[in-house]
Amino acid sequence: MDKLPNLIHRLSQDPFNYLLNFDVAQKYLELNQTASAVSFYLRCAEYGENVVGAKRYVYSSLLAIAKCFDTQKGRELSVSNTLLQAIAYDDSRPEAYFMLSNYYERASQWQECYTFAVLGLGWSYEQEEQLVDIGYDGEYCLRFEKAVSAYWIGRKDESLELFKQLSTESILPHYANAVKYNLEKLNAGI
Numbered sequence: 001m002d003k004l005p006n007l008i009h010r011l012s013q014d015p016f017n018y019l020l021n022f023d024v025a026q027k028y029l030e031l032n033q034t035a036s037a038v039s040f041y042l043r044c045a046e047y048g049e050n051v052v053g054a055k056r057y058v059y060s061s062l063l064a065i066a067k068c069f070d071t072q073k074g075r076e077l078s079v080s081n082t083l084l085q086a087i088a089y090d091d092s093r094p095e096a097y098f099m100l101s102n103y104y105e106r107a108s109q110w111q112e113c114y115t116f117a118v119l120g121l122g123w124s125y126e127q128e129e130q131l132v133d134i135g136y137d138g139e140y141c142l143r144f145e146k147a148v149s150a151y152w153i154g155r156k157d158e159s160l161e162l163f164k165q166l167s168t169e170s171i172l173p174h175y176a177n178a179v180k181y182n183l184e185k186l187n188a189g190i
Contacts, residue, residue: 004028018048022057022131025064029132034068041065055090060131062086063095067134070103079103093128094120098136101145110152117146140171148182160186 002010004027011020025040041061048054048061066082069075080103086096097120104113120142130136147162163186166179 004031016047018044018051018054018057021047022061025061026132029064029068034071038065038068041068049089056128056131059086059090059093059096062089063099063134064132066096066099067132076107092123094123094139094142095130095134095136098141098145099134101142101149102135105145105148108152110149113145114149114153114155117142117149121146137172137175140166140169140175144171144175144179147179151182151186156186 002023004024007020007024007027011017011024014020021040021043025037025044028034028037028040041064044061045058045065048058062082062085066079066086069078069082080100083096083100083103086093087100090096097116101113101116101120104110104116121139135141143162144166147159147166150156150159150162160183163179163183166175167183171179
């Protein structure tokens with residue numbers, strides 16, 4: 001991939017190119033310059049919205065914007081609003097549902113966490129390479145969110161069953177550790 005100065009020069013020649021805007025945003029995100037990254041992700045979303053073949057980039061830009069707002073702290077409404085925009089733009093992808101469910105988990109808003117996990121699980125997805133790393137590793141991530149939140153909304157048996165299923169699967173280590181921890185707590189009656 002090009003270096004940032006080269007990308008910015010190319011973008012100055014073609015400012016409405018959604019792909020160049022996305023690439024510049026990615027570079028700023030790599031540099032942890034989230035305000036600049038948001039600006040270029042917004043441009044990608046705006047300029048790519050009605051372009052055939054750009055849907056994946058527009059959707060990924062919205063996810064990345066939410067991720068940037070989340071790291072900035074104090075932008076909670078911006079995070080949830082951007083993820084809702086992503087769902088409105090393409091409700092057939094799982095990532096925004098996952099991000100919203102995880103967002104609500106961290107806020108201890110258990111019914112919202114559960115609802116968005118269930119909504120995300122309501123689709124059958126083709127595995128697609130993600131353009132932005134948002135921590136989604138497959139549909140088991142949504143099942144994990146559902147299991148965690150199920151306990152807190154009075155569905156302990158459902159929670160236990162989901163965690164048991166997850167414990168038999170090949171999942172990322174931090175999920176496997178969290179599943180083990182939750183199973184121990186649930187089996188201890190906590």
